[in-house]
Amino acid sequence: MAIGVYLTFRILDIADMTAEGSFPLGAAITAHQIVSGTNPIVATLLGFLGGCAAGFVSGFLHTKLKIPALLTGILTLTGLYSVNLFVMGKANVSLVGDFKTVLTLLPITDQTVAAIVIGAIVLVVVIFILVFFFNTEMGLAARAVGDNEQMSLANGISTDNMKMVVYMISNGLIALSGSLMAQINGYADSSMGIGTLVIALAAIIIAEVVIHHVSFGVRLLTIIGGAIIYRFIIAAVLWLGVDPNSLRLFYSLMLAVFLSLPLFQKKIKQRERRHQNVLNNSVRKEDQSND
Amino acid sequence: MTNILEIRDLHQYFERGTVNENHALTGINLNLAAGDFVSVIGGNGAGKSTLLNSVAGSLPIDTGHILINNIDVTYQSVEKRAKLIGRVFQDPKMGTAPLLTVEENLALALRRGEWRNFWSSGVKRRDRKLFQERLATLGLGLENRLTTDIGLLSGGQRQAITLLMATLKNPALLLLDEHTAALDPKTSAIVMQLTDQLVNELNLTTLMITHNMADAIKYGNRLIMLDHGKIVVDIAGADKKKLSVTDLLNMFKENSGQEMNDDAVLLS
Numbered sequence: 109m110a111i112g113v114y115l116t117f118r119i120l121d122i123a124d125m126t127a128e129g130s131f132p133l134g135a136a137i138t139a140h141q142i143v144s145g146t147n148p149i150v151a152t153l154l155g156f157l158g159g160c161a162a163g164f165v166s167g168f169l170h171t172k173l174k175i176p177a178l179l180t181g182i183l184t185l186t187g188l189y190s191v192n193l194f195v196m197g198k199a200n201v202s203l204v205g206d207f208k209t210v211l212t213l214l215p216i217t218d219q220t221v222a223a224i225v226i227g228a229i230v231l232v233v234v235i236f237i238l239v240f241f242f243n244t245e246m247g248l249a250a251r252a253v254g255d256n257e258q259m260s261l262a263n264g265i266s267t268d269n270m271k272m273v274v275y276m277i278s279n280g281l282i283a284l285s286g287s288l289m290a291q292i293n294g295y296a297d298s299s300m301g302i303g304t305l306v307i308a309l310a311a312i313i314i315a316e317v318v319i320h321h322v323s324f325g326v327r328l329l330t331i332i333g334g335a336i337i338y339r340f341i342i343a344a345v346l347w348l349g350v351d352p353n354s355l356r357l358f359y360s361l362m363l364a365v366f367l368s369l370p371l372f373q374k375k376i377k378q379r380e381r382r383h384q385n386v387l388n389n390s391v392r393k394e395d396q397s398n399d
Numbered sequence: 400m401t402n403i404l405e406i407r408d409l410h411q412y413f414e415r416g417t418v419n420e421n422h423a424l425t426g427i428n429l430n431l432a433a434g435d436f437v438s439v440i441g442g443n444g445a446g447k448s449t450l451l452n453s454v455a456g457s458l459p460i461d462t463g464h465i466l467i468n469n470i471d472v473t474y475q476s477v478e479k480r481a482k483l484i485g486r487v488f489q490d491p492k493m494g495t496a497p498l499l500t501v502e503e504n505l506a507l508a509l510r511r512g513e514w515r516n517f518w519s520s521g522v523k524r525r526d527r528k529l530f531q532e533r534l535a536t537l538g539l540g541l542e543n544r545l546t547t548d549i550g551l552l553s554g555g556q557r558q559a560i561t562l563l564m565a566t567l568k569n570p571a572l573l574l575l576d577e578h579t580a581a582l583d584p585k586t587s588a589i590v591m592q593l594t595d596q597l598v599n600e601l602n603l604t605t606l607m608i609t610h611n612m613a614d615a616i617k618y619g620n621r622l623i624m625l626d627h628g629k630i631v632v633d634i635a636g637a638d639k640k641k642l643s644v645t646d647l648l649n650m651f652k653e654n655s656g657q658e659m660n661d662d663a664v665l666l667s
């Protein structure tokens with residue numbers, strides 16, 4: 109999820125609200141397909157493709173119709189709410205029972221272990237493909253678009269098309285994580301996307317605050333680390349006896365804190381430097397007085 | 400002789416139909432033959448940048464036509480025209496992608512106007528050799544810094560690389576908008592020298608805006624002066640070689656009825 113959000117957030121510099129719609133969309137499509145007896149791998153891939161379609165809609169609204177990115181996300185998100193209900197036929201679909209999911213494909217009976225194994229496999233494959241793609245001719249162009257749009261145009265890159273590609277990959281991955289989440293939790297729910305964007309952004313920011321300046325591939329790995337740290341923080345908060353109802357308030361507060369951290373880091377560094385400067389200065393003065 | 404660039408009766412308005420209407424280009428007619436290297440001068444707000452932006456496609460065109468290599472590009476998008484045009488901006492930050500490395504930026508320029516696939520690697524091994532050779536000609540030691548992020552380089556270094564990128568694919572037309580204005584005098588001279596060298600080597604047809612009268616005289620085989628959105632002076636060949644800075648300032652006074660009150664001009 110966080111990796112998908114990272115693509116639009118950092119490569120295109122857009123915090124894309126579509127995420128909160130494509131997450132349950134992936135879950136809804138996969139759950140519906142599994143209940144209908146489709147092969148779970150095919151069902152998962154269909155979830156991914158559904159996310160790509162949602163990304164295409166947002167990308168199209170944003171680039172071709174020039175609707176601001178924030179509104180685009182809200183529009184698609186709102187529309188997807190109905191789409192998700194339509195796909196599932198009701199507000200939630202349970203996968204508990206005799207259904208085949210990607211987890212039951214493994215020869216592992218412990219569902220938790222199976223979930224971890226599946227998660228790891230998917231992550232490795234996804235990161236490998238992303239690192240490969242963003243170093244191809246087209247991938248370079250996509251990165252350039254987010255970095256310097258003028259320069260991209262001057263070098264003949266269709267910035268609109270590249271943005272749409274990133275939107276599609278990004279939302280495809282978010283839907284993929286929704287799809288896996290549904291299979292791990294054993295249900296798909298039309299409201300399961302609420303608050304996910306904030307969680308994903310928090311994971312990204314934690315990763316960036318803890319370790320800065322790394323290559324693209326390593327960054328994707330650190331985002332997973334960020335997500336795990338985030339989970340631990342939430343677990344700690346719950347363990348401290350905070351009312352689960354106020355959890356989302358905590359999500360937001362925490363993200364606000366994380367977002368402002370880079371500023372504080374800079375301030376602290378500046379203060380250190382100033383301190384050092386003053387020290388050097390007084391040392392110099394001492395030297396002079398010793399002369 | 401065929402024209403590389405042909406501009407027919409080009410008009411450009413800003414905020415047309417409002418009280419703030421600004422008729423920025425008032426009928427430009429200009430033909431450039433192959434290999435023409437044209438300096439473009441004129442006071443602030445004369446319409447020089449507007450002219451270049453119109454040719455590059457970053458401003459939609461109100462009336463008139465623009466042909467490059469006899470292809471009507473009047474209604475083509477910037478990225479489509481980029482196939483024919485190399486461009487260097489005034490701001491050194493504008494020509495390169497800061498988070499991408501030197502070689503990645505050059506690789507992007509190497510595929511200008513071509514389809515970019517999603518299976519072969521963006522920076523190819525054989526391209527690296529070409530990049531190193533080209534960078535070595537700059538004499539800035541950049542050939543050893545292929546994997547440095549461009550954002551970490553100085554303005555002059557970035558501008559020199561932008562110039563390489565703009566000329567890497569032998570564009571039909573090279574557009575330079577005060578591309579040395581943001582650099583210190585020494586770097587500015589190096590980049591100007593490099594520009595001249597590349598334009599001559601590759602026989603590029605070039606439009607170069609400058610506020611430096613000495614450069615305008617020294618470089619190129621033709622000079623045009625813009626005033627109030629019109630070409631008021633157009634000198635080529637031997638006549639241009641004979642020009643002095645004083646001549647230019649006088650011409651400017653005659654045409655616009657005012658002194659050229661521009662620090663860059665007075666200093667040069």
Ligand SMILES: Nc1ncnc2c1ncn2[C@@H]1O[C@H](COP(=O)(O)OP(=O)(O)OP(=O)(O)O)[C@@H](O)[C@H]1O
Pocket residue numbers: 413414421423441442443444445446447448449450
């Ligand atoms: N985007 C814009 N919107 C409105 N007016 C503009 C715009 N760009 C330029 N103009 C106006 O068009 C006229 C020509 O501007 P232009 O930038 O082409 O001048 P210039 O010759 O490049 O000047 P300078 O030497 O200062 O760069 C000016 O009056 C300017 O105010």
Ligand SMILES: [Mg+2]
Pocket residue numbers: 447448449
């Ligand atoms: Mg200008």
